[in-house]
Amino acid sequence: MPKMSAAELKERLARDLPGVLMPTRTRTQTSSDSEALVDGGKAARPKRGEHAPVDLLATDDAVVYPERLQEVARYVRDVLGYELLSNITAVDYLADGVIEMVYHFFHLGGGPALVIKTRVPRDHPVVPSLTNEWPGANLQEREAFDLFGVVFTGHPNLTRIYMWDEFEGWPMRKDFPKQGDKYFGDSGE
Amino acid sequence: MSDDREIQLEAEKHGIFLTTMQRFYNWGRRSSIWPLSFGLACCAIEMMATGLARFDLARFGAEMFRASPRQADLMIVAGTVTKKMAPQVVRLYNQMPEPRYVISMGACATSGGPFRDGYNVLRGIDLLIPVDVYIPGCPPRPEALLHALMTLQKQIDAQRLNQVRWYGKREAKEYPVPTFGKHGLEIDGKLIDPVGGLPLVSPYTSPSQGETRSGMIEHPELVRHFPIMDETVERESPYKATGIAPEIAYNDLKRPAVEVNHAENERR
Numbered sequence: 001m002p003k004m005s006a007a008e009l010k011e012r013l014a015r016d017l018p019g020v021l022m023p024t025r026t027r028t029q030t031s032s033d034s035e036a037l038v039d040g041g042k043a044a045r046p047k048r049g050e051h052a053p054v055d056l057l058a059t060d061d062a063v064v065y066p067e068r069l070q071e072v073a074r075y076v077r078d079v080l081g082y083e084l085l086s087n088i089t090a091v092d093y094l095a096d097g098v099i100e101m102v103y104h105f106f107h108l109g110g111g112p113a114l115v116i117k118t119r120v121p122r123d124h125p126v127v128p129s130l131t132n133e134w135p136g137a138n139l140q141e142r143e144a145f146d147l148f149g150v151v152f153t154g155h156p157n158l159t160r161i162y163m164w165d166e167f168e169g170w171p172m173r174k175d176f177p178k179q180g181d182k183y184f185g186d187s188g189e
Numbered sequence: 190m191s192d193d194r195e196i197q198l199e200a201e202k203h204g205i206f207l208t209t210m211q212r213f214y215n216w217g218r219r220s221s222i223w224p225l226s227f228g229l230a231c232c233a234i235e236m237m238a239t240g241l242a243r244f245d246l247a248r249f250g251a252e253m254f255r256a257s258p259r260q261a262d263l264m265i266v267a268g269t270v271t272k273k274m275a276p277q278v279v280r281l282y283n284q285m286p287e288p289r290y291v292i293s294m295g296a297c298a299t300s301g302g303p304f305r306d307g308y309n310v311l312r313g314i315d316l317l318i319p320v321d322v323y324i325p326g327c328p329p330r331p332e333a334l335l336h337a338l339m340t341l342q343k344q345i346d347a348q349r350l351n352q353v354r355w356y357g358k359r360e361a362k363e364y365p366v367p368t369f370g371k372h373g374l375e376i377d378g379k380l381i382d383p384v385g386g387l388p389l390v391s392p393y394t395s396p397s398q399g400e401t402r403s404g405m406i407e408h409p410e411l412v413r414h415f416p417i418m419d420e421t422v423e424r425e426s427p428y429k430a431t432g433i434a435p436e437i438a439y440n441d442l443k444r445p446a447v448e449v450n451h452a453e454n455e456r457r
Binding site for chain 2: 162163164165166167168169171176
């Protein structure tokens with residue numbers, strides 16, 4: 001069963017496609033923290049529901065530059081053999097001003113998913129579309145556009161999919177108003 | 190009323206059946222309420238269970254789920270009405286011939302339920318069409334739907350022929366179908382249920398109250414109260430209050446265990 005760890009993927013990307021990887025903070029520090037916890041005893045352990053501030057952008061997965069995403073995706077499909085693009089989703093890191101796109105690729109021979117991430121600024125989220133290689137990416141990219149406002153260049157039909165066409169705003173973004181009555185004054189009542 | 194009932198009972202002994210036109214009409218309508226075959230979310234699963242053998246909606250003459258609104262008397266709004274679905278629900282209701290009834294099944298259809306603070310769910314179907322019976326629950330048990338149907342039958346029994354709209358020459362009432370706007374649903378270009386806010390119109394009253402807007406709009410500055418936001422609640426952590434839930438305290442969650450005697454069954 002094919003199995004490729006994130007570290008191995010990053011190593012191969014750095015070797016075969018130099019310059020695609022974005023510099024990121026890794027999460028290795030947190031793992032040493034948890035080891036220290038085991039050593040240090042239970043007194044230092046935080047209570048349930050209480051957490052130390054987390055570095056949200058720290059990740060062990062491969063983060064690539066958005067302009068080279070298509071290249072990486074083709075590499076993952078043709079060279080590594082991960083042919084099935086299973087999942088495309090967006091994550092909004094409001095405090096960091098970053099929208100992260102997460103792509104899950106699967107090998108048809110089984111095994112765990114290969115995760116590719118890319119990061120774009122929140123105020124100008126433009127990512128190249130993968131619909132040419134994977135037609136199934138069409139709806140998922142429309143979903144990310146509809147709910148997060150990520151613009152996919154090269155998408156054949158980038159329109160809203162869940163919300164109605166007249167709607168304004170990106171409802172799954174963290175700063176979207178909930179019961180905040182943002183529009184209350186605008187209604188002309 | 191009790192008077193002529195006694196007369197009727199006496200007459201029935203002699204093979205004569207007496208009734209009033211009104212009671213006869215109401216009996217006819219209450220005994221065959223055909224629901225519209227129409228479900229929106231998980232409440233529809235409970236509605237299907239109600240229609241099938243175990244709970245058997247047929248006992249009330251209401252088992253004929255019609256696929257066409259033209260043949261239906263009752264609309265069971267079973268499930269979450271999203272803003273995108275709301276115009277279709279109103280349009281279906283407008284297509285039903287009078288007399289027509291609406292049961293709002295579950296928390297979502299009644300008020301938006303757990304999705305009330307969200308961006309995509311209508312905050313109660315009664316903002317758009319009048320509702321006869323509301324059922325609380327998430328989702329309500331089939332028994333609750335049966336009880337709602339019985340409640341509706343009682344309401345039909347209380348109707349008076351000279352007061353209901355549909356036997357006169359009055360026109361059937363059309364309810365305005367909402368349209369999609371920039372910030373939410375609109376009726377005649379006016380925002381009624383904004384995304385990220387509270388509804389800007391009041392709900393319709395039930396048909397027995399006149400099917401008009403009640404005029405009661407939720408105040409936008411109303412701070413809603415959650416126990417965890419209460420300063421007097423002692424907290425174990427930022428997200429957890431101390432103590433245990435009352436259901437657990439009263440041991441209400443535990444069902445008595447069913448003991449099966451296999452040896453006994455085998456012998457039989």
